[in-house]
Amino acid sequence: MSIKRINHKLCIGCGVCVDTCPMDVIRLDKKRKKAVIKYPEDCMLCLYCERECPVHAIYVSPEKTVPIMLSWG
């Protein structure tokens, strides 16, 4: 819903944001050792990840748009 980007030039792959997200929005790409936004539609705008990131690599926008969900397919 609101998490917009993780700057991979800054991201050190520490995984703090992954542990911090209550909604399982962020996952760690183990090959690249970078955090990736995997499920943005479940971001609830708590901003924990932005707050906890030690290198300020994450930007969460205040937007509240929710994508239209499909019932199947």
Next chain:
Amino acid sequence: MALENVIETDVLVIGGGMAGCFAAVKAREQGGNVTLVDKAYVGKSGATHFSEGNFTFFNPTRSHNLDAWMEAININSEYLNNRSWGEIVLKDSYERYQDLVSLGVRFYEPDGKTYIYRSGVHEYVSMLNREYAPALRRMAVKSGVKILNRIIVGELLKQEGKIAGAVGFHTTSGDLYIFKAGAIVMAAGSSSLKSASSPTHYWTSDAEAMAYRAGAEITGKEFMWGSEPALRSVIKEREQADKKRVKSSVDVWARFPAFRAGLSGAMVNPVINAEGGPVIMAAWEAHCGRAPLYVDLDAFTPEQKEWNRHFFERMETAEPDKIGLDIFKGGKLKYSAGRLEVAQSFPGGSGIWPVNTKCATALPGLYAAGDSCATMLSGASYAGTGLGLCHASVTGARAGWGAAEYASKSEKTMIDNAELARLKKIVCAPVERQGGFSPGWVTQVLQSMAVPYFILQVKHGERLQAALVLVEFLNRHIVPKLMARDTHEWRLAQETRNMALNTEMILRASLFRTESRGGHFREDYPRRDDPAWLAWVKLKEEDGEMKVSREPIPEKWWPDLSRPYEERYPHMFPGE
């Protein structure tokens, strides 16, 4: 290929917030094995991390008077509070406060010593909110509690009418987890509907739903905490105007104290409607076409200003000046995020019905703690700042002791493989389906049925009935066909299923209570009805049906009915 892990433990604690950590540590102190699971990450994410950190503690050496504290709670609770539990929570609170102190938890100390807030007759302190959840985790680790993160429990396993374990899975790996437990403490928080205005999306009624399906009694569902709207809209407008990013705004919008216009009586700071008139209830103003609402910055009392000054100071990241928020400047500030939505239940005010002061439930072996445990400490409303965490720590500790004692005395039950297979099938159904409905879609459909203010905030029998028909259909026809394409969606499927059940509970309890009181406002019954509704509403599954019943409050706890209504209830509902 997903693995199946079998974990044997004396006590299983579900949920790793304030209540769950206290339960785990206190159970561990009794000597048995304790396993603590959380669908997020113990000590980092979840509701505890998000809370303001306020903690009430009752201490007679500070001339705290139990009767005076209780009287304040009784009035705010609109006489639906369980007074025995109120006294227990207050009396235990100082010990739990000392536990936190010994853990090294830091409190807000503007002048080098812990600041003590006053709220009416109550006093409370404020923990630094970024620090105390990790401190709880350290406490659990140190005491030898086994912590498992990212595991959502889907079903409770019963054997011969007693709790024998639980079935869950890891939301990243998809591995199944079978827990064989002597006792379970349910501390998985409260319920909300993932509404856009409140970042409490992890509260999906998991505790109540699991316990209900296993046969426990649920209460307090009709009392809703009206939205605590966020400042997001303000921030966004500001951001667009300035064309620059506003840093570190989290606590400002999320926890700004001015934005609590609950239902009757919970008004903390001065709020006015679009016409400049007073606000009794935010949703009602919207109903009458008088939204948006504003905080009247000119009307702050010196105490309110002081409170806010401290608030911004102690929430490290709050930088109100950066977003043009200066409560000392005067003027008015837009209040509503635009969608009036139902957020959650009151602390201790809805959930699993405890049958004794050890937090045992009607299901032998199942204990409840924190927001999952409906001690009805706060009755129909939120009885006082700082009671939520205080209640969580007290019930957590008691549930931990109770569960450990029960587990040590009861014989381990042999798990019946047929029953285990049945539950595994239910839990795994979403990932095994070839076709069905996506949890995201079902959640949106559910929200559109229940979240609008005119269903669960400004309630009316006809509208509740209409919503119930649809939600029932959802529960009976759509929910069993939830489908998950990956492990993340598998979690969502569990949550959606629990939220849909939660909504049916709210609707049935709301229809049943034909009066208004605290966090329950019926447009068609706008007055409190004493003594008929000096009672709690209980829900229980019987033969596949949701049965609603009335549990009268002991007469000794009734208000003095010879006093005029207006004196018993200083806060009026719209239409009274």
